[in-house]
Amino acid sequence: MSREYNFSAGPAALPEDVLRQAQAELLEWDGARASVMEISHRGKEFIALAEEAERDLRDLLSIPSNYKVLFLQGGATQHFAQIPMNFARGRAVDYVLTGDWGEKAAKEAQPIANVRIAATSSATNYDRVPPRAGWDLDAHAAYVHVTPNETIRGVEFHDIPDVGGVPLIGDVSSTILSRPLDVSKYALLYAGAQKNIGPAGFVVMIVRDDLLDRCPKDIPKIFNYAEHAAQGSMLNTPNTWGWYLAGLVFKWVKAQGGVAAMAERNRAKAEWLYGYIDGSGYYRNPVETSARSWMNVPFTLPREELDAPFLKEAEKAGLLALKGHRSVGGMRASIYNAMPLEGVHALVDFMKDFARRNG
16 A cells, blocks of 8 residues: 555545554454444543543643533534524624635625624735734624635635634634644634544534623524533534544644644745745745745646646656645645645655646
């Protein structure tokens, strides 16, 4: 078996060490004489696994004690609707749009809340973060929603915006665990797992206690975050396999030196790739330098007819899933935590060779 460098935006590559441990434990986990997928989520063995995963995540992100950590099902898109259902029914909410996922989040909230677009960079094809000074925020809004990293167009906030006393909510699906994060500046963070945490269908949520007090009593319990918090994320049968894999990833990140060490690696990967693109005179990245993503690097070739041969030759060279999102075309290299620097070096070497041969 030969594993290649997988640049998929999600479901994305997982650390090979994690996959090998999961493979070794697939038939029997931790002396249970059964797979972790086959044991009761109410049993003491799985409860211990779940509690350890939460402790590790709290350690990695220095999560304050007045925040709950929820391990939920679905994906971030489900929570685009569930968040306003819990915290903003009928109230005004502010959304800052820096790409397609922010747009989708706002659209899903519209049937539930009074959605205001406080700022957007759509006029420039989402190539930047709108300057904070121009945001039209409502001081009485239920919350402000941002997408700190947009995977499709590769636009990223490089600081946490100050929104005053209004709760700040962030979809950190593609940046969580990639660098240190000041959780205390957010009221709620949520992340689909399939980029830097684990398998698709699993969601991590970090939510401040006072926000949970807002959850209405008249929505079904299965949609109520306060109910999930009260039951330790076991209101219903959780995604036990996703929880297990997330726990392995948390331990892997700690073994790498934690989120500070991951930040150094991720910065180096991004600088290497952007540095080549900018100096190549052949490839182009459309995002303002100040808003470029560390995690998702879109780029275009000089002529669209070169896209198909580039992708075909890249795959033959062991560089997988470089095709850009269907809505924008071009190429995209997603370089999440599990992508080693050697993979980015291999990509740049291939890009150099392709440009030489097709200039």
